[in-house]
Amino acid sequence: MSLWKRISSHVDCEQRMAAYYEEKGLLELRLCLAPWIEDRIMSEQITPNTTDQLERVALKFNEDLQQKLLSTRTASDQALKFRVVELCALIQRISAVELYTHLRSGLQKELQLVTEKSVAATAGQSMPLNPYNMNNTPMVTGYMDPSELLAVSNSCNPPVVQGIGPIHNVQNPGIASPALGMVPPKVELYDVQHQIMQALNDFGNCANALKLLVQNYGYMLNSTSSPNAEAAYRSLIDEKAAIVLTMRRSFMYYETLHELVINELKNWRHQQAQAGNGAPFNEGSLDDIQRCFEMLETFIAHMLAAVKELMRVRLVTEEPELTHLLEQVQNAQKNLVCSAFIVDKQPPQVMKTNTRFAASVRWLIGSQLGIHNNPPTVECIIMSEIQSQRFVTRNTQMDNSSLSGQSSGEIQNASSTMEYQQNNHVFSASFRNMQLKKIKRAEKKGTESVMDEKFALFFYTTTTVNDFQIRVWTLSLPVVVIVHGNQEPQSWATITWDNAFAEIVRDPFMITDRVTWAQLSVALNIKFGSCTGRSLTIDNLDFLYEKLQREERSEYITWNQFCKEPMPDRSFTFWEWFFAIMKLTKDHMLGMWKAGCIMGFINKAKAQDDLLRSVYGIGTFLLRFSDSELGGVTIAYVNENGLVTMLAPWTARDFQVLNLADRIRDLDVLCWLHPSDRNASPVKRDVAFGEFYSKRQDPVTGYVKSTLHVHVCSNGDNGSTSGTPHHAQESMQLGNISPQSGITFYSPTRLEESDSDASETAEALASIVKSAQPNDPVISEITEALLTYNYRQYVY
Numbered sequence: 001m002s003l004w005k006r007i008s009s010h011v012d013c014e015q016r017m018a019a020y021y022e023e024k025g026l027l028e029l030r031l032c033l034a035p036w037i038e039d040r041i042m043s044e045q046i047t048p049n050t051t052d053q054l055e056r057v058a059l060k061f062n063e064d065l066q067q068k069l070l071s072t073r074t075a076s077d078q079a080l081k082f083r084v085v086e087l088c089a090l091i092q093r094i095s096a097v098e099l100y101t102h103l104r105s106g107l108q109k110e111l112q113l114v115t116e117k118s119v120a121a122t123a124g125q126s127m128p129l130n131p132y133n134m135n136n137t138p139m140v141t142g143y144m145d146p147s148e149l150l151a152v153s154n155s156c157n158p159p160v161v162q163g164i165g166p167i168h169n170v171q172n173p174g175i176a177s178p179a180l181g182m183v184p185p186k187v188e189l190y191d192v193q194h195q196i197m198q199a200l201n202d203f204g205n206c207a208n209a210l211k212l213l214v215q216n217y218g219y220m221l222n223s224t225s226s227p228n229a230e231a232a233y234r235s236l237i238d239e240k241a242a243i244v245l246t247m248r249r250s251f252m253y254y255e256t257l258h259e260l261v262i263n264e265l266k267n268w269r270h271q272q273a274q275a276g277n278g279a280p281f282n283e284g285s286l287d288d289i290q291r292c293f294e295m296l297e298t299f300i301a302h303m304l305a306a307v308k309e310l311m312r313v314r315l316v317t318e319e320p321e322l323t324h325l326l327e328q329v330q331n332a333q334k335n336l337v338c339s340a341f342i343v344d345k346q347p348p349q350v351m352k353t354n355t356r357f358a359a360s361v362r363w364l365i366g367s368q369l370g371i372h373n374n375p376p377t378v379e380c381i382i383m384s385e386i387q388s389q390r391f392v393t394r395n396t397q398m399d400n401s402s403l404s405g406q407s408s409g410e411i412q413n414a415s416s417t418m419e420y421q422q423n424n425h426v427f428s429a430s431f432r433n434m435q436l437k438k439i440k441r442a443e444k445k446g447t448e449s450v451m452d453e454k455f456a457l458f459f460y461t462t463t464t465v466n467d468f469q470i471r472v473w474t475l476s477l478p479v480v481v482i483v484h485g486n487q488e489p490q491s492w493a494t495i496t497w498d499n500a501f502a503e504i505v506r507d508p509f510m511i512t513d514r515v516t517w518a519q520l521s522v523a524l525n526i527k528f529g530s531c532t533g534r535s536l537t538i539d540n541l542d543f544l545y546e547k548l549q550r551e552e553r554s555e556y557i558t559w560n561q562f563c564k565e566p567m568p569d570r571s572f573t574f575w576e577w578f579f580a581i582m583k584l585t586k587d588h589m590l591g592m593w594k595a596g597c598i599m600g601f602i603n604k605a606k607a608q609d610d611l612l613r614s615v616y617g618i619g620t621f622l623l624r625f626s627d628s629e630l631g632g633v634t635i636a637y638v639n640e641n642g643l644v645t646m647l648a649p650w651t652a653r654d655f656q657v658l659n660l661a662d663r664i665r666d667l668d669v670l671c672w673l674h675p676s677d678r679n680a681s682p683v684k685r686d687v688a689f690g691e692f693y694s695k696r697q698d699p700v701t702g703y704v705k706s707t708l709h710v711h712v713c714s715n716g717d718n719g720s721t722s723g724t725p726h727h728a729q730e731s732m733q734l735g736n737i738s739p740q741s742g743i744t745f746y747s748p749t750r751l752e753e754s755d756s757d758a759s760e761t762a763e764a765l766a767s768i769v770k771s772a773q774p775n776d777p778v779i780s781e782i783t784e785a786l787l788t789y790n791y792r793q794y795v796y
Contacts, residue, residue, distance in 0.1 A: 013110075013113045017110055026106075206243060236315055261296060278531060342474055350480050364427075380416075381458050382409040388509070500515075513559045660692075673685055
C-alpha cells in the first residue's frame with residue numbers, strides 16, 4: 001500500500017496534507033504521481049547536506065519528474081494528457097529546490113502521521129484478532145521499517161544518508177554528529193505518555209469485564225443443578241474468550257508502546273555518546289523517559305494481575321493460549337525492568353590509573369515495583385572489549401560470584417547501594433570515589449597500541465520482583481586506560497571516533513574503519529567547537545579535508561588516515577596535529593580564538609595570497625596554525641618591502657613566558673589584522689587584541705621594574721624579514737645585570753628586558769650615564785646596551 005493511500009484512509013490526515021501541498025500548488029502532482037514520488041525520493045542513496053548538493057539533487061529530481069510526465073502524455077486518456085500539460089507548466093514556474101524540498105518535507109509529515117495513526121489504531125476495536133491473518137494488508141507498526149524511513153533537512157530533523165546516518169550542518173556543532181546505524185525515529189514523549197494513559201483507561205473496561213466474569217463463575221460453582229447450567233457454562237466460555245482476545249490486543253499495543261519508549265532511550269544514549277565529543281546534551285529528557293517507563297510498568301503489572309486472575313476461571317482443562325499469554329506478559333515485565341537499568345553519568349572515557357573518578361547508574365522504574373524499599377547494592381568491574389563481546393553476544397548467565405573473576409582490572413570503591421529520592425523519583429547509585437588501581441591488557445597484534453584498546457565499566461545487581469529473582473546489568477561507554485599523560489592524544493582519537501560513528505545497537509565495541517568526510521567534518525567541528533567555544537568555518541573544514549587527503553583522493557577517510565599514518569612530509573599524524581592545536585587554543589588563545597582574531601586553519605600559500613591582496617598592504621597580518629610544528633601558531637605579515645614574512649611558530653612553552661597578545665603588542669610591524677571572515681574588513685591591531693593585553697603593574701617601591709618585549713630580528717640578527725627567521729638563543733644584559741641572569745628564548749624574535757616603554761628605559765639609562773663618574777665601569781656597559789638596541793640618539 002502506498003504512503004498516500006494510507007494517508008487518504010484517514011480524513012483528517014488527508015485534509016491536513018492536502019492543505020500542505022496546496023500551499024505550493026503541488027496537490028495535483030502529489031495525487032497524479034503518488035507512487036513514483038514516494039519511490040523516487042525514498043530510494044535516494046544520499047541526502048544533501050550542503051546547498052550545492054541540494055541543488056544538484058533537486059535538479060536531477062526535476063529532470064526525472066519532467067521525463068516521467070512526458071512519458072505519461074502518451075496515454076490515450078485525453079483528460080490525463082491535459083492534466084500532464086498543466087503539471088509540466090507548474091514545475092516550470094517553481095524552482096527545482098523549492099519543489100524538491102516541499103515534496104520531501106511532505107513525505108516526512110505523511111510518515112509521521114501514519115506512525116501516529118498506526119499506534120492509535122492498535123488499541124482500537126478494529127484491530128485484527130490475529131496479526132498473521134490480515135487479508136494480506138501490510139501492518140504499520142508503531143515505528144517505521146528502515147526501508148520506509150525518510151529524513152528531511154529541517155531545524156529539528158537533520159538529513160540522513162540512507163543506511164549510514166545523519167549528515168548535519170557543519171556550522172552547527174549543537175547537533176549530534178552522525179552514526180553509521182539508523183537512528184530510531186524521534187517521537188514526542190508527551191504523546192507517548194498520553195497513549196499509554198489512554199491504553200490504561202481502555203484496559204479498565206477489560207478489568208470490569210473480568211470482574212463480572214469472576215462473579216458469574218462463582219455463581220456457577222455455588223449454584224445447584226439447573227436446566228440453564230449448560231447455557232450458562234457456554235456463556236462463560238464465550239465471555240472468557242472475548243476477554244482473552246481483548247488482553248491479546250492490549251498486549252500487542254503494549255509492545256508497540258514499549259518499542260517507542262526503548263527507541264527514545266536509544267536516542268538518549270546516542271546523544272550521551274555525542275556529548276562525550278562535546279555535543280550539547282539535554283540530560284533532563286531522561287526524566288520524561290522514566291515517566292514513560294513507570295507508566296509502562298503500571299500497564300504491564302495490571303495486565304499480569306488480570307491474566308493470573310483470568311487463569312483462576314477454569315472452564316476447560318487445557319488453555320495453552322492463555323498460558324502462552326502469561327509467559328509473554330511475565331517476560332515483557334522482566335525485559336522492561338532490565339532495559340530500564342542504565343548509566344546516567346558516564347565515567348571519564350580516557351581513564352588514568354590511580355586517579356579518582358565518578359560515575360552513576362539509574363533505574364528508570366522509580367518506585368513502581370517497591371524495590372526502593374529494600375534497595376540493592378550495585379557492583380562494578382572493568383571488562384575488556386573481548387569480555388564484553390562474549391557476555392553480550394552469548395547472553396552469558398550472570399553469576400555475581402563469578403563476575404568478579406572476569407574483571408580486567410582492580411577498582412577501589414566499586415560498590416554502591418541504590419538510593420531513592422522522593423522529591424524527583426530518581427532511583428540511582430552513585431560511585432563518587434572510584435579508582436582504577438590495576439589493569440590487565442590483552443596481547444597486542446600488529447600495530448595495535450594500548451591507546452587503541454577499549455574497556456568498559458560493567459555495573460550489575462540482583463533483586464527480586466514478583467517472587468522472581470532478576471539480575472540486571474549495563475555497560476558504560478567505552479573507555480581507554482592510560483598510565484601517562486603522553487598517551488592522552490591517541491586515546492582521545494580512539495574515543496572521539498567511537499563516540500561519533502558507533503551504531504546505537506552493536507556488539508561491543510565494533511566500529512567502522514572508514515567514514516565519509518561529511519561525517520568526519522561534523523565530528524571535528526563538534527569536538528573543536530566545544531573545546532574552544534567557536535565552530536570551524538567552511539574554509540577551515542576545507543583546509544582540514546586537504547590535510548587528510550593522500551595521493552588517491554577519496555570522499556572516505558579511514559581510521560589510519562585519521563590517526564595512524566603520518567601526514568605527507570611530516571613525522572606526526574593528522575590527529576596529533578589537530579589535538580595539539582586544540583589544546584594550544586584552549587590553554588593559551590581561547591579568548592582570541594572566540595573573538596575571531598585567529599584565522600588558524602589556512603595554509604601558507606593561501607595566507608600569503610590573502611595578505612598580498614589586502615587593500616591595507618604593509619603591516620597587515622594574520623595568525624595561522626603551524627603545519628610543521630605540533631601545537632604551534634605563527635604570524636604572517638606584509639613587511640616594509642611589500643613581501644610576506646612568516647615568523648617561526650610559537651608554542652605553549654613560549655606562551656608560558658609571554659602571552660600571545662603581549663607579543664603582538666610588542667611588534668610594531670603589525671598594524672592591521674586580516675579578518676578571518678572573508679566578508680569583513682581588516683581591524684586595527686590594538687582594537688582586535690586590546691582586551692587581551694596584560695596590564696603592566698607599577699613596580700614595588702624600591703625596585704626598578706623589568707619586563708619582556710618582542711621584536712623581529714633584522715638580517716644582521718640571525719633573522720630575515722623576507723622569509724621565516726631562524727630560532728635565536730640569546731642572553732641579554734642591561735645595566736649591572738650579569739650575563740648569567742639573562743633569559744634564554746627559543747624564538748624567531750628578540751626579547752628585550754626593559755621598562756614598560758623602551759624609549760623611557762633608554763632615557764633613564766642615558767641619565768645614569770650623565771650623572772656617573774667619568775671612570776665608572778657602568779658607563780661602558782650601559783652605552784654598549786644602548787648601541788645594541790639601536791638607541792644611538794641617547795648615547796653621549
